[in-house]
Amino acid sequence: MLALFYIFIAVAVALGIWQVNKLTSYRKTILKNDKNEDVVAIAKSEENPIATEKDNDIHGKFFFVFLIGFYILMGYCLFFLNDIMLPESASVEGENDDNLFLISFVLIGIVQFATQGLLFYFSFKYRGINNRKALFYADSHKLELIWTTIPTIVLTGLIGYGLYTWNDIMDLSTAENPIVIEVYAQQFNWQARYAGADNTLGRGNVRNIKGINTIGVDMTDVNGADDVPVRELHLPKGRKIVFKFRSQDVLHSAYMPHFRAQMNCVPGMVTEFGFTPKFTTEEMRMQEETVIKVNGINKIRKAKGEDPYVFDYLLLCNKICGASHYNMQMKIVVEEEAAFYSWLKKQPTMAEVVK
């Protein structure tokens, strides 16, 4: 019933808008009666449903104001929202990505600034005046040529750099002695498995899932015995990591925004992605950008009476996967290689876990 009530209110408001609008078209006018006396009358002024010169003037000027407002919005977002952006890439491969992004964004910004300016300025400048004739200007091959070739050249550059970066990130065949880690997704949590001493992952399939062997490692495969299953991801700084992703139920996406890394986890197939961590968690916490961002967050949290937040790398799910999609995460710790290996040694292997 409440829904009907809301709908009723909406309809009432709607009719009110129409009525108020109609009322505004009634004007007080002074007329002369037969005795040539002034008489005040309320008369409906016939509104022209087509834009008049006055309308052109008003809305032309509005466009100019709109442009200024839009510039302010752009400026505000570009400069003041900078504090909430992600800090510098925490992976070596992500550096090119950041660079490419900067170039693209500057280019986009310039074009955006210029074209919006022209669009709204022209809308303002050439707002209609009665009895003025527009310029009959239907074509110019020269202009067309200019704005076809310039984007082509610029885009060729962008495509070139983009493809170079893409290949650099995606080509894992040249990685020397990488650390192989399986990231395993399920509704709604992450697990991981290190390849162990032989640096080869044992075969995995959902049909092997049994009891404590929650990620379906094939225990008959000799490569699997020394694999190390974990619930928290530790990565050594400066080593190339090759991730192999699996999912047991629906699509998930392993998103590690600080490393500029993301790959879907697809049931029935193994996908891969690789990067080299550049800063340990501790180093990242000390980064100026991180400090500013964390301070900003903690100010908000303090106001709400929540515990202070300490920066950590995270693995998030970034492909809709069901009700708790919004809370599917795993902590990532980046540390020096020695610390990493001593941590890894303490974790039980598959053989020890399953027995």
Added chain:
Amino acid sequence: MVEKTTNHGRSSKIRYSSIHRNLIESQQLKNQKTIMSEHHHKETFVTKYIFSQDHKMISKQFLITGIIMGVIGVFMSMLFRMQIAWPEQSFSLIEAFLGSHQTDGVMDPDMYLALVTIHGTIMVFFVLTAGLSGTFSNLLIPLQIGARDMASGFMNMISYWMFFISSVIMVISLFVEAGPASAGWTIYPPLSALPQAIPGSGMGMTLWLVSMAIFVASSLIGSLNYIVTILNLRTKGMKMTRLPLTMWAFFITAVIGVVSFPVLLSAALLLIFDRSFGTSFYLSDIFISGEVLHYQGGSPVLFEHLFWFLGHPEVYIVLLPALGITSEVIATNSRKPIFGYRAMIGSIMAIAFLSTIVWGHHMFISGMNPFLGSVFTFTTLLIAIPSAVKGFNYITTLWKGNLQMNPAMLFSIGLVSTFITGGLTGIVLGDSALDINVHDTYFVVAHFHLVMGVSAIYGMYAGIYHWFPKMYGRMMDKTLGYWHFWITAIAAYGVFFPMHFIGLAGLPRRYYSNTAFPLFDDLSDVNVVITMFALLGGASQIIFLVNFFMSIYKGKKATQNPWKSTTLEWTTPVEGIHGNWPGKIPTVERWAYDYSKPGHDEDFVMQTEPLKDGEEES
């Protein structure tokens, strides 16, 4: 007569044009007869308003159905925006509309995903495909090319009624006990295939698939009709190069639709097989609810390919008609010819061609071969070139014009603005390397809402304000139109411009709440601002609804050519009669954009006016 000629003829040019002429003549003859017979048979309510075969009535049916679906779709977005801004708070509004799914007015995660999914589906397909293309292709194609009606009025009627049925099924799916489809509008399996994974993938998903299958059929029937009509029923003198750009846009849109929509149907069919008959096209190696399912050997990536083979061209199916409408409205209200008419046609064709070979840019990180990613980056960034040409041409059209600020014109200028803003960020998303980190974040949401959502809606509004007199013989209220535009324009940028930046901060889309990540706490203020603007923008559409429905009955009577436009639809009588022109169909003597042409007294020359001695056609 036509068939006889085809049997004998081979495809020589002369033969073709004679077929062409015969077809027009026979069509005209037929229509002449219909008009004659009309004097004897009065139309009943059912044939006039319900099972009408008149393109003008069908276009109104499409429009009003689209508007109703639009109200539902936009309202849903307002509800879930409230959840994003004020997570897990109780609202009596939510309780009132979502009822039993809720506990004390708090939206639950499944319902959130359902709303997101159905919002996307309704807006993309039901509002911006059927509501936009269906309305204006039907209204304008016969009127602007000089035809009595569509090539097949009957198929046209079927097309609308299939759309209607699919809309009804989609709305019914909202009332299914386990909830409507909730796997995102892209319905990626396995999530969409397994009710164990999300409750909406049960009956709700089945109804979604049935609804979309009927929708595709409706769209195909409509598109074929548009193509045939534009190719064969143009009046004498209406060469392809004299068509208004609206016609080119609708024509190419229909072609893209015919090429790509069947692929969506096949994708949906295979999904139905997987769901109901145990096949494994998309599913493999699945362990869920404690058991291993029998599926083996399929791949969700196959579904992604099939889906996006439609999904990407769909963007242009939505956008091109809006751009076509804008071209027409901007030229008319600038009192200037559209700049670079042929370049515009070229860009439309280039965009159409490229749109069918870029689908992979939705899948850079789907697990497909990275080399494919390179290819799709290349083709995707190429599409920026024709788009840039279009943008520059619109701006140049305004230059030294005499701009008439009618509501339709405001929306068209707004469209060019959002098209540029949204299009530019496509350069980031189309670049596979950059896509890695912004894929599926709010950056994407901001991008596509501006470039295809807001732009296409603006195009639709521009079309409604501009051709309302042609639909209902009355004018819409100007002042309400202005209020509608300015509030919408401010709200739209208020929602989608800051949204880019929370995406760059790494916030994933389709999160029921961001409270699980302290990392995103500093984005909550921005999210509140966005929601405020969303509520404002959504509510301001009431102004439009009032204006639209009240003007049908109370609007000021329209004159024959209120905007002083050159195209053929403005030579028809205001009442909109069956068969469009009372006498003979007018012949076309010039292109559609002779505005402010030197040597003429008026600042527009109708397409029907013969060239003066020594006058050159532009």
